[in-house]
Amino acid sequence: MEAKFKRLKRELQCEGHITKYYKDTIELPDGNTAIYDFVGHNGAAAAIGVRNDGKLLMVRQYRNALDRFTLEIPAGGLEPNEPTINAAARELEEETGYKCGKIEKLITIRTTVAFCNEKIDIYLATDLKETQQHLDDGEYVDVKAYDLDELISMIYDGVIEDSKTIAAIMAYKVKCGLSHK
Amino acid sequence: MEAKFKRLKRELQCEGHITKYYKDTIELPDGNTAIYDFVGHNGAAAAIGVRNDGKLLMVRQYRNALDRFTLEIPAGGLEPNEPTINAAARELEEETGYKCGKIEKLITIRTTVAFCNEKIDIYLATDLKETQQHLDDGEYVDVKAYDLDELISMIYDGVIEDSKTIAAIMAYKVKCGLSHK
Numbered sequence: 001m002e003a004k005f006k007r008l009k010r011e012l013q014c015e016g017h018i019t020k021y022y023k024d025t026i027e028l029p030d031g032n033t034a035i036y037d038f039v040g041h042n043g044a045a046a047a048i049g050v051r052n053d054g055k056l057l058m059v060r061q062y063r064n065a066l067d068r069f070t071l072e073i074p075a076g077g078l079e080p081n082e083p084t085i086n087a088a089a090r091e092l093e094e095e096t097g098y099k100c101g102k103i104e105k106l107i108t109i110r111t112t113v114a115f116c117n118e119k120i121d122i123y124l125a126t127d128l129k130e131t132q133q134h135l136d137d138g139e140y141v142d143v144k145a146y147d148l149d150e151l152i153s154m155i156y157d158g159v160i161e162d163s164k165t166i167a168a169i170m171a172y173k174v175k176c177g178l179s180h181k
Numbered sequence: 182m183e184a185k186f187k188r189l190k191r192e193l194q195c196e197g198h199i200t201k202y203y204k205d206t207i208e209l210p211d212g213n214t215a216i217y218d219f220v221g222h223n224g225a226a227a228a229i230g231v232r233n234d235g236k237l238l239m240v241r242q243y244r245n246a247l248d249r250f251t252l253e254i255p256a257g258g259l260e261p262n263e264p265t266i267n268a269a270a271r272e273l274e275e276e277t278g279y280k281c282g283k284i285e286k287l288i289t290i291r292t293t294v295a296f297c298n299e300k301i302d303i304y305l306a307t308d309l310k311e312t313q314q315h316l317d318d319g320e321y322v323d324v325k326a327y328d329l330d331e332l333i334s335m336i337y338d339g340v341i342e343d344s345k346t347i348a349a350i351m352a353y354k355v356k357c358g359l360s361h362k
Contacts, residue, residue, distance in 0.1 A: 002250055003321045005243040014194040014202055016218035019296055021195055021202045024245045034319045036245045037197035039220060044295075062186040063294045064205045064217045069183055070294050107336060109344040111293035113244045113251050114225075115200055118293055119342070138215045140184045152355060155288060161300070163290040163344040170351030174333060 003029035010038060018042070018077060019116075041118035045087035046075035047125045048106065048168050049098055055145035056169070057096045057128075062140065071154070072162045073169070075120065084121035092125050094134045096143045101127030107171045109164055122168045124175075148173060184210035191219060199223070199258060200297075222299035226268035227256030228306045229287065229349050230279055236326035237350070238277045238309075243321065252335070253343045254350070256301065265302035273306050275315045277324045282308030288352045290345055303349045305356075329354060 009025040022038040049057035056073075063070050076091040078084065085103060093099050103125045111118045135141060146154075151169050154160045160169075190206040203219040230238035237254075244251050257272040259265065266284060274280050284306045292299045316322060327335075332350050335341045341350075 002323075003243070005245070007245060007248060013197070016194070016202065016204065016296070017216055019218050019220070021197065021220075023197065026243075026245050028319050029321060032319065035198055037200050038246050039200070039202075062184070062207075064186075064188060064207050065219050065294055065296055065298045066291065067188060070291075072294070107347060108339055108342050109347055110247065110251075110342040111344050112297065112299055113246055113253070113343050115197070115246055116220075116293065116297075117246045138209050138211075138213065140210060142183075155352065156356075158289050161289050161291045162294050163292050163348055166288060166290055166348040167344055167351065170348065170355055171336065174351055174354050175337075 005029065008033065037115040039116040039118075041116060042078055043084070043118065044075055044077050044120045045084040045091060046073050046120050046122045046164050046168065047088040047092040047100070047103070048073050048122070048172050049092050049096055049100065049125045049128055050172075051098070051128050051145060053145075055147060056151060057092070057098060057143060057145055058151070058165075059095050060142040060144065070162055071160050072165045073122075075164060085123060088121065088123040089125065093131060094136075095141050097131055097133040098128040099131045100125035101129065106168060106175070109167050111163055120164050122164060122171075124172060148176070186210065189214065218296040220297040220299075222297060223259055224265070224299065225256055225258050225301045226265040226272060227254050227301050227303045227345050227349065228269040228273040228281070228284070229254050229303070229353055230273050230277060230281065230306045230309055232279070232309050232326060234326075236328060237332060238273070238279060238324060238326055239332070239346075240276050241323040241325065251343055252341050253346045254303075256345060266304060269302065269304040270306065274312060275317075276322050278312055278314040279309040280312045281306035282310065287349060287356070290348050292344055301345050303345060303352075305353060329357070
């Protein structure tokens, strides 16, 4: 049987642009209380785009949190009431300039459960047709296509660190049922 | 050539228990500025513990951010100046009650690069010997061992959502070079 935890309070501390910061007061199973951080996020969607030549579409962009560029699968926040499958296809086309003919769910991740509720639904997009990038103001994204095994090596070598990208690429690799050479 | 981004300001908004919340002002390549969230975190370490019978040690615990229990690999924050390899072995033993004879780096992840710098070094721990759990005050952790393929199925079925756990288990699966049935 699970121990009983109860949230007594969730107090807003400050608001950011895509996140809100709270202080949670939790009643523990022994009756004591504990204070935990909580970062609220509206959720996101991401897509592995696999071209007909088998290469995967990756985007390279500046991330202020790390003050450097990162290599990631295309992803973005949800628009109001937007289903994640639509958001994934939209972000894929906006960021890479490829429209997908087929899209199916791969996995769902929670990025960092210790203090945040951010959920990312990750899709596998295939039957791609080249259209064109549509970036938001202030968005700068470079697109490049890679072989799956090249990306797997870049993960073990520490070149790719982004959790959604690692989870997605590895989950796709395992789904493909191939062994890594 | 990469477009030029420059952080003009990083302003503390409020402080949590394990995170700090900032507002970043970034100069974009076109000379305009943009405001982005930044959540500062000190980093963490995690371990996949593989027992001699091949089963993987998982922990089940309450997470206030989701207001439910989650199934994860053992992990925790770093103590001051603690190397991540030590932290991974320490958290494995504290949370599961197994000491490892061998530990090697598997992958590094950044949990959510859009707004946070949290880095988790994930290790593969083997040659395990049973000792005993040492939980912190207010920490309640249930331990259970699973077959690798059972965990893989739980990821595709959405039972396991934690990003470090998915990235680690899939990376271990691919490293093992086995196809998923």
